[in-house]
Amino acid sequence: MPFTKNALLRDILADPAASRVLELHIPGFATWNDWSLAPLATLDEVSHWARGVGEQSPDLNALWQDMADVESSPAVVSADRAPMPAIWGDREAGGHERASAQVPAIPSEQWGVAEVALAGPSTGNPFTEIELEATFRSGSDAVRVGGFYDGEGTYRIRFMPPHAGTWQFVVKSNSDELNGAVGSVEATAPAGGNHGPVGIRGTFHFAYADGTPYLPFGTTAYAWTNQSTELQEKTLRTLAESPFTKIRMGVFPKSYSYNTNEPESFAFERHPDGSWDFSRFNPAFFRNLEQRIEGLRALGIEADLILFHPYDRWGFSAMPAWADDLYLRYIVRRLGAARNVWWSLANEYDFMNTKNEQDWERFASIVGQEDHVGHLLSIHNGASFYDYSRPWVTHCSVQRTDNYLSAENTDTWRERWGKPVLVDEVGYEGDVAEGWGNLSPQELVRRCWEGAVRGGYVTHGETYLDADDVIWWAKGGSLKGESPERIGFLRRLVAEAPSARWDPLPGDWDSRTGGDQDHRVIYLGIGRPRFRSVLVPPGDSWHVDVIDTWNMTITTLPEPVEGRVIVHLPGREYMAIRVRRATSTTN
Template sequence: MSGMRTVERWGIFELPVAGPGVEAVFTDGARHFTAAAFAGAGGGHLVRFMPDVEGEWRYSAGEGAGAFTCGPPSDGNHGPVLAVGGRHFAYADGRPFHPMTTTVGDAGTATLRALAVSPFNRVRLPASSALPLDRLAEQIAGLRRLGIEAEVDLTGRDIAATVSRLAAYRNVWWRAPRDPDAQTAILEHDYAHHLISVHGGPDTDFGAPWLTHAGVRLEETRGVAALTEQLGKPVVVDDCGAEGDAPAPERSLPARDLVARIWEGTCQGGYVTHAESYGPRPWSAEGGRLTGEAADRIAFLRHVLESAPPGLTHNPRYYDASTLETPDGYVLQYLGPHRYPYRRFELAEGSWRAEVIDTWRMTVSAPRALSGGRAEVQLPADPYCAIRIRRAPGG
């Protein structure tokens, strides 16, 4: 029996085995993981395994046994994404992860080129169960090379074969059927314990302890905060509508409306998915290239979020404007369609600066100085603005 002898942490160790019924057991001394064989694209059968700690690993498969060394992760490899703190996501190495998701029907070569220059770090792949598993695995691998997470829809698929083949990819999330037996089968074959959810409306039962987050269909994204509080787990709005010109009303939103829904849900403490549905071969059905106006605005939002301190949490005290805050006083407040003349805030002692963000024009005003206590921020008479308040340097 032969195979790779070294692999990076959260990389893929691949092992040829004798047949389809073989299971390989991997151990780092204290823990044991079992991975099942699958048919390789070039013939024969393989086992794939993702080691999660550095050092020596040993394995046994059938009548063979061996060992390999797991080394440090390469640049850009932060491990699989985990649900943390009941509301957030982070990579296994602790780096925060804010999903900027798009739904795309096919992650072929043209789509991967478009995603490489897009703001999206996660995709939903509502791939037909007729898509060959070899091709699906190639798409997952291509997304991994770009550092993009991939939600795999297991509806209608052979769960044992699909999960056994894809569990070694660190960028996989599972979209499970609602059938509890199917969910049990996913857990049985996924030694890596990837994120898993089901998809449905806000009345869907997301409460099972093995469901790591909620994948919800929700047009009114102001409802995210209440759902997060109710479930005690992160909420990803899988579908809030699509920018496009399709006959269905929720697939023909103006880009401005979709961007507003995404900002609203984000500032409610959720994670909202982009979709695009223009023409006879729309992005969210067939992939290819992005043609709408929303993606650039989502890139702007991603920049705003990534420049914020970690730990952003929704503050329900601002009932009339969706607001994220951190314990040290950072504020990001989205005003939506409202044309408020000003907003008032209670700030801790010290010096602060406020900026008005135009979420559609993608502009940020010059900083305005504020002092601790009751502070007022004057606003332009424009809709779809946000306010960002940060401590002034030295404040």
């Protein structure tokens, strides 16, 4: 089949002959940093993009002719032509013999992971031919949990007990070896540090299951679990010294600027011809992912797990629908009992032209069906917002859609969707060529403060150039920037509010005020006043603090104040004034 104007860039770059033609007419194009922005762009779109400002080359007629003379290689089967396997042909388990397996009592704790491990069939394709699930019961409570095949004849069912006590379970399967296995989980009270999974607190904020407030001051390292073991370990050591409580991370590897290395392991096995067998998972890949998520849990960090993304040269963003669904059920069943997991259906969903709204809604339904815990679930936008009012969306995972207005829209987005707002891509501290990745540390910290006083949460990222392309935002490793420490300072200040949250409050036209009724913060941003007249709420006395958000200092006025007070300032940017209720004078 010849390459036409509608051939995908991904397919052209994967074909040696077509790549040579592209290189002939657009020299160096395959090494441009930005070609991976649109791997699913057509040759027609690419050729017009490559002309540049005022340029009229390449000679498009010659390009079309040379591409038409290339015959694409049949070595790799395209995902949309891969055959659909028979999946769980008999899911009812009716007529099957009941297994005699009595599983020994499994110890766990509330909000821990209770794992049922069973030996079963290893012939054929257990990933698609064997289905199993268990129902766990404690009193009137019943929880259905799906199981998965972990290779070498081992099947697992992972259950998070929502409360302490004895949970009896029975396994249901279309395999005689697994069907009817019974046992119990003995769940004790949660140990210290186990607060349960994170959920929504009120309307716009977060808390753990035991009610402890949770503040999502996060970072981004998209492909850190697809790097070498050494680099993954280094990333965890860095996170242990950081202020971050959440990390945005992908399941699949990423093909993008500064991120072109080949992973050591993949989620799927391969056919003999080298193409992917989407019906067979690679358990070792998922065990590594589980190990890293467990490492994050030990650090008190939530794993905001991105299930799909468009930056892909391997075909994982364009799998057939049956493979998408099989993958989702598998990963949710494997990871759904981990209390520090969040689900993000996609990073920049609207850049994935292989999916449509019906796909995303189907994916959300599958995650909802298979996630017995009910973890947080969202989807991240590129240029166009998703409808975050959809009932399955627990919070808004937002990328700013304007180069200059970023976190300044946080309060507007809160009002629009009535849900917590995480500005998960506000731009990154760094010095790369692209505009999304060369913010100064001062500007990133300013955006974090803007989002905070407007009642939301802004996610950090770092993109400093590195000789080995080990950039934090892509691969993890080490942090080089100046913003993390100052984001930690901001996190501490939010936690000091009596309600452990900041909401937007009425303020002056040239500043933003956030906090609660006992604890108010006036953020001056890029203003540099030498003094400020502040009117504190009447009837009470208030402590007044001058906060230097960059130098991380707090200077408190000697005495509490009432009424109006003149607050003297150093005439520098990035200052804030905090007023804290001292005593009530009306009682």
